Amino acid sequence: MSGFEYILQQVINAVSLGSLYALVAVGLSIVFGVLKLTNFAHGDVMMVGAFTTVLLIGVGVPFIPALFGGIIASAIAGFLIERIAYRPVRNAPDVTRLLTSLAVTYILENVGILIFTSSPHNFPLPDSLNESWQLMGGAITFTNINILTLALTLLSLVGLGWFITKTTLGLGMRAASEDMSAAQLVGLDVNRLIVVAFIVASAFAGLAGVLWAAQAGVVQPQMGFTPLLKAFVAAIIGGFGSISGALVGGFMLGALEILIVAFLPDAITPYRDAIVFSLLIAFLLFRPGGLMQPNREIKL
Amino acid sequence: MTHITRRTALGLGLSTAFILGTNGSAFAADPIKIGFPANLTGNAASLDGPMLNGGKLAAAEINAAGGVLGRPIELVVYDTKSDATVISTVASQLIDSDKVISIVAFSDSDSVLAIGPQIQKAQIPLITPGATSPKLPSQLGNEVFLACFGDNVQAAVGAEFALNSLKAKTGYLLTDIGTEYTTLLSDYFVKTYEHGGGKLLGQDSYKTGDKSFTAQIAKIKALPEAPGFIYAASLVDEVTLILKQLRQAGIDIPVVGGDGYDSPLLLQVGGKAAENTFFTTHSYIGAGATPKVQAFMDAYKAANKVDPENAFAALGYDAVKLMADAIKRAGEVDSAKIRDAIAATTGLDGVTGTITYRPGIAVPDKSVSVIGVKDGKLFLASEAAPTFVPEP
Numbered sequence: 001m002s003g004f005e006y007i008l009q010q011v012i013n014a015v016s017l018g019s020l021y022a023l024v025a026v027g028l029s030i031v032f033g034v035l036k037l038t039n040f041a042h043g044d045v046m047m048v049g050a051f052t053t054v055l056l057i058g059v060g061v062p063f064i065p066a067l068f069g070g071i072i073a074s075a076i077a078g079f080l081i082e083r084i085a086y087r088p089v090r091n092a093p094d095v096t097r098l099l100t101s102l103a104v105t106y107i108l109e110n111v112g113i114l115i116f117t118s119s120p121h122n123f124p125l126p127d128s129l130n131e132s133w134q135l136m137g138g139a140i141t142f143t144n145i146n147i148l149t150l151a152l153t154l155l156s157l158v159g160l161g162w163f164i165t166k167t168t169l170g171l172g173m174r175a176a177s178e179d180m181s182a183a184q185l186v187g188l189d190v191n192r193l194i195v196v197a198f199i200v201a202s203a204f205a206g207l208a209g210v211l212w213a214a215q216a217g218v219v220q221p222q223m224g225f226t227p228l229l230k231a232f233v234a235a236i237i238g239g240f241g242s243i244s245g246a247l248v249g250g251f252m253l254g255a256l257e258i259l260i261v262a263f264l265p266d267a268i269t270p271y272r273d274a275i276v277f278s279l280l281i282a283f284l285l286f287r288p289g290g291l292m293q294p295n296r297e298i299k300l
Numbered sequence: 301m302t303h304i305t306r307r308t309a310l311g312l313g314l315s316t317a318f319i320l321g322t323n324g325s326a327f328a329a330d331p332i333k334i335g336f337p338a339n340l341t342g343n344a345a346s347l348d349g350p351m352l353n354g355g356k357l358a359a360a361e362i363n364a365a366g367g368v369l370g371r372p373i374e375l376v377v378y379d380t381k382s383d384a385t386v387i388s389t390v391a392s393q394l395i396d397s398d399k400v401i402s403i404v405a406f407s408d409s410d411s412v413l414a415i416g417p418q419i420q421k422a423q424i425p426l427i428t429p430g431a432t433s434p435k436l437p438s439q440l441g442n443e444v445f446l447a448c449f450g451d452n453v454q455a456a457v458g459a460e461f462a463l464n465s466l467k468a469k470t471g472y473l474l475t476d477i478g479t480e481y482t483t484l485l486s487d488y489f490v491k492t493y494e495h496g497g498g499k500l501l502g503q504d505s506y507k508t509g510d511k512s513f514t515a516q517i518a519k520i521k522a523l524p525e526a527p528g529f530i531y532a533a534s535l536v537d538e539v540t541l542i543l544k545q546l547r548q549a550g551i552d553i554p555v556v557g558g559d560g561y562d563s564p565l566l567l568q569v570g571g572k573a574a575e576n577t578f579f580t581t582h583s584y585i586g587a588g589a590t591p592k593v594q595a596f597m598d599a600y601k602a603a604n605k606v607d608p609e610n611a612f613a614a615l616g617y618d619a620v621k622l623m624a625d626a627i628k629r630a631g632e633v634d635s636a637k638i639r640d641a642i643a644a645t646t647g648l649d650g651v652t653g654t655i656t657y658r659p660g661i662a663v664p665d666k667s668v669s670v671i672g673v674k675d676g677k678l679f680l681a682s683e684a685a686p687t688f689v690p691e692p
Contacts, residue, residue: 006522013514118341118381119349120537122568132548139521141549216511217544217569218537222342226509261504261515270477270505 005139010262016146018254019153020212024231025238025246026157027204033177033241034197035090040101041081042231043224044108045202046209049074050123050219051116053210057124071206077108078202082195090194112221120218129214149211156207157247160200164243173197177241233280239290248291331374332367332633334359334623335400335424337390339411342382343508346536346563347407350609351429352377354616355404357603358624368627375620376400384414391418400424402627402638404619407612409433409451409480416440425626425639429619430582430612432559433484434692437662445642447619447655449666451481451558454580455488456686457668458531458556461578463496465670465682466554468528470499472520474542475533478508485558486533491690493531501527508535513542517549529554536561539577540569547573554578562610567676577673582611583652584669584680596651611652611669618650663692 024046031039053070057063085104089096129145164170176183176193184190212227213219230253231246238249253276260272268275283290336355338348355375363372376398378390394400395418403419406412407430419426420441427445428436434450462468471493476482490500501523504516520527530546532539532555539561546555554576561579570577585593585608596617600608608614623638625648630637643662648655653666665685672681 006518009518009521010515013512013518016514017512113341117345119345120565120569122565130544130548132550134550138550143548212511217541218565226511257512258515261506262518266502266504273507 002139005136009140010258012140012142012146014255014258015251016142016150016254017258018251019150020208020215020227021230021234021253022247022250023153023156023204023208023211024227025234025250026160026243027201027208028228028231029235029241029243029246030197030201030204032235033243034173034194035086036241037086037097037101039201040228041104041108042201042205043228044105044112045074045077045081045205046212046224046227047108047112047219047221048077049206049209050213050223051112054121054123054213054219063126063129067207067210070210071203074206074209075199075203078198078205079195082198109221109224116221118221120220123213123217123219125214125217145211145214149215152207152211156204160243163200169193169196233276235290236280237283237290239292242290242292245290245292329367329371331372332369332627333374333376333398333400334620335394335398335403335405336375336377337380337387337394337403337405337415338377339382339406339408340379343535343537344382344406344408344411346565347430347610347612350613351407351616353604354600354608354613355429355620357600358617358620360603361599362621362624368624369631369633371633373624375404380411382411384410387411387414388418391415395419395422395424401633401635402426402623404429404616404623406431407615409436409484412436412444413439413480416444419443424635425642427619427623427642429615430559433480434663435484438692443639445657445662446664447622448582448615448652448664449668450663450692451485452488452690452692453666453686454558454668455485456492456689457670457684458558458578458580459489459492459498460496460684460686460688461580461670461682462493462529462531462554462556463498466529466556466578468554469497470501470525470528472501472523472527472530473503473533474516474530475503475505476508476535476538477505479535481560482533482535488690489531489533492686492688495688501525506538508538510538511541513545514549517545517551520551521549527553529556532557534560536563536565540565540574543570543573543577552576559611562612562671564609567673567678572676574673575675578670578681580668580670582666582669583614584671584683585611585614586678586680588680592649593651614651618652618655621650622648622655
C-alpha cells in the first residue's frame with residue numbers, strides 16, 4: 001500500500017465516521033437552537049429508533065422500510081417527550097430544564113433496560129450491506145453501509161437545508177431560534193414551531209441511531225451515551241445551536257479522531273480522547289461560539 | 301463427611317423436606333449469607349449473568365445435600381450495573397445491613413478493584429470467580445482470592461499458542477486501554493511472545509466503547525510486512541467490531557485474545573467475521589467436553605433452560621463450591637477462619653479444573669483452554685499450561 005492509498009483510505013474512514021457524528025450533532029443543535037436546551041435525551045431517542053428497526057427487521061420487514069419505521073418511532077418519541085416533559089418546564093430556570101432532560105434520559109434508558117435487558121442485542125444488518133468494496137487491488141476498502149450512511153446523511157441534510165430556507169415552518173423555526181419573543185410578537189405560533197423542531201431533531205436522531213447501531217452491529221439501551229457525548233463535542237466545536245456548525249463540527253471531530261490514530265506516533269494514540277477534549281476546552285475558553293458563531297456566548 | 305453430627309443430621313432431614321416440595325424456607329437454622337454482587341446489566345452482563353446462574357446452581361446443590369455446617373447457604377444478590385459507584389453502595393449494603401459472612405463477586409478486575417477496599421476494611425473474604433488480574437491480591441490485601449487463573453498465565457498460553465500452533469513468528473498487538481484487564485493482558489502477552497522469539501511488527505490502542513477501528517486497521521494494512529496474527533487484548537463488545545472491520549478490510553489472519561471474548565456475543569455479533577479467532581479461557585463447555593463438565597452442563601440446562609453460555613457459568617459454580625468447602629473446613633461461620641480455610645484449599649476438583657492455593661499466593665495454578673472458531677462453531681483448540689509465565 002502506497003502512501004497515497006493509505007491517506008485516501010484514512011480520508012474515507014474520517015468521512016464515514018464524521019458523517020455519523022454530524023447526524024447526531026445536527027439533531028442536538030436543532031433543539032438547542034430553538035429551545036436553548038441541551039437535550040440529553042437525544043441519545044435515548046436514537047436508541048428508540050434503533051430498537052424499533054431491530055424489532056421490525058425481526059418480524060420480516062426489509063431494512064430500508066424498517067429504517068423509516070425507526071425514524072418515525074423516534075419522531076413520535078421526540079414529540080411525546082416535548083409534550084409531556086419539556087413543555088411544562090419551558091419557562092423554568094435553565095437548571096430545572098437541564099435536570100428534566102437528564103431525568104428523561106434516565107427514564108427512557110431504564111424503560112429500555114426493563115423491556116430489552118441491558119445486554120447487547122445483535123443488529124440484523126442484511127449481508128448485502130455488510131459487503132465491502134475493494135479498490136486498487138484491495139488497498140482501499142469500504143462497505144455498503146458506509147456508503148449508505150454517507151448518502152443518507154447528505155440527503156437528509158440537503159432536505160433539512162431546503163426545509164429551513166424554503167418552507168414557512170422552517171423559516172419560522174429559524175426565526176424562533178434567533179429570538180423566541182420577537183417571533184412570538186410577530187405572530188408566529190411558537191408552540192407549533194417547537195413541536196416541529198423536536199420532531200425534525202428526533203427524526204434525525206432516529207436515522208443516526210439506526211445507522212450507528214448498524215455499523216456497531218449491536219443495539220442496547222445505553223447505546224445513546226457515546227454518540228451523545230461525541231455530538232456534544234462536535235456541536236461545541238462547530239458552534240452550539242448552529243446547524244451548519246454541527247455539520248462542520250461532526251466531520252471535523254471524525255477527521256480529528258481518525259487523524260490522531262492514523263498519523264501521530266503510536267505513543268500518542270492512547271491520548272486521543274484527551275486531545276479531543278482538550279480541544280473542546282480550548283474552544284470553550286477562546287472561541288465559545290464555536291467555528292460558525294465567533295464570540296457568541298453559549299449557555300449549557 | 302466422615303461423621304454426621306446431630307446438627308448436620310438435622311439439616312439433612314430438613315433439607316430433604318425442602319426438596320420434597322415444601323417450597324419455602326424449611327431450614328430451621330438461619331442461612332449462612334454469602335454476598336453475590338454481580339454486574340447483571342451493563343458492559344459485563346454477558347459474563348456476570350451466567351456466573352450468577354452457575355453460583356445459584358451450586359448453592360441449590362449444596363442446600364439439597366444438607367447445606368454447610370447444618371445450615372443452608374443463601375446468596376445475597378444485587379445488580380451492580382457495571383458501575384463502580386453502584387458497586388461501592390452495594391458493598392456497604394452487603395457488609396453493614398445484610399451482614400454477609402463472605403462474598404463471591406465479579407468476572408472483571410475493575411469491579412473487584414472497586415469493591416476491594418471495603419471488604420478488606422471489613423475483613424470479609426472475597427472469592428472472585430472470573431477477575432483474572434494476578435495483581436488483585438497484592439493490590440487489595442489478604443482477603444481477596446481468585447478462583448481462576450491469572451492474566452499472566454492466560455496471556456502466556458495465548459502467546460505460546462500463536463508461536464507453536466499457529467506458527468506465527470510475527471504479530472501485531474491491539475490494546476483496549478480503557479480497562480485494567482486488557483492493559484495487563486497486553487503487557488503479559490508482549491513479555492511471553494517476545495520471550496518465545498516472536499516479533500511484534502507494531503501495536504496500537506483504542507478505548508472501551510469505540511465503534512470505529514478503521515484507522516487502526518488501515519495502519520495494519522499499510523505495514524511493509526503482513527503480521528502472522530493479531531493479538532487483541534479486548535472485551536467482547538469491541539472485538540466483534542474489530543473482527544467485522546478487519547474482515548471487511550480483507551485481513552483474514554488469526555485473531556487471538558483472552559477470556560473477555562468468552563461470551564455468546566462473539567458468534568452472535570461477530571458472525572462470519574469471527575472465523576479464525578482464538579481465545580484463552582477457563583474451560584471448554586461444549587460438544588465433546590469431559591464427563592465432569594458434561595454433568596455441569598446438564599444440571600445448568602435443567603435449572604436455566606439454556607446451555608451454559610460460557611466458562612463464567614462454570615466459574616461461578618466453582619467459586620460458590622469453593623466458598624462452601626472453605627466454610628465447612630473452617631468449622632464455624634467466622635470470616636477470619638473462612639479466609640484461612642480458603643487459603644489452605646488444596647486439590648478442590650472443580651468444573652474449571654483443580655484449585656490449589658500455594659502458601660501466600662491467592663491465585664490458583666490452573667490449566668488454560670484455547671478455544672477457536674471454525675464454521676460458526678466453537679472448538680477446543682488446545683488445553684495447556686504455559687512454559688514461561690511472566691511475573692505478575
